[in-house]
Amino acid sequence: MNKHYFKLFWRSILLPTIGYLFLLGLVGLLVILYNLPTVFWGDVIRFSLPFFIVWLIGSGAIKYYRLRHLNVSQLDKFTPTNMTEGKLVELLQDEQAKNIDTIRQLQATQHEQLDHLELFTHEIKNYLTSLNAAAENSPTVASTEVKKNIHQANYY
Incomplete structure (x- = not known):
């Protein structure tokens, strides 16, 4: 699981931070090349850094919970980290057991219905x-025999 968390850290925090610092470096280079006031570069950092930090926190949290969701979908490998997750896992396992029982009952009922249909x-x-x-046996069949067989077929 540590491999997944490292990959998560790399994708959600390290790569965007490197990209942000690269862009700040480019803005600094433009300030130097075009003789812009250095206040411009300071303003870019001052106004973009809070948004970048909020974005990092938000995207990291979303990916963390997505990874936890993947773990929950594989209950045999999942270990709850708090009481709420433990209770949710317990409820999920109970519901899965009920669903399996319901499916078995429905399959048994369907099998019975198919048996009755085969008999019919x-x-x-x-x-x-x-x-x-x-x-x-004969070119003409008595209507009483036909009526008797039709009556028996309708009875079933």
Whole structure:
């Protein structure tokens, strides 16, 4: 995990600071080359530094919490740092267990429904097969036999 925090520190604080100092150096060079008053350079630093510091703090905090979020999504590797995180992890694990139980119950219900559907289609096929056999045996099928099979199919 220390490797991630170093990468986070490098991206969120060190690189922007180097870039900011480089830009200040360029402004200082422009002040010297164009014979601008040095007050100009001081004003650039004075007005931009507070914004830069606020930006560093904000972006560092956001990336820290994003990294913590990634850790929470992998609960087996996550260790809570305070009581609130511990309670949240516990609640999350409880909800995941409930969801897994609900999914299993739904799958069992679906399996039962499929079994009933298979039984239903098997019974309907029986009556259709008997009608087909009756039609093959004689050129005309008695309406009572057809009505009886249709009644049984409707019953199911």
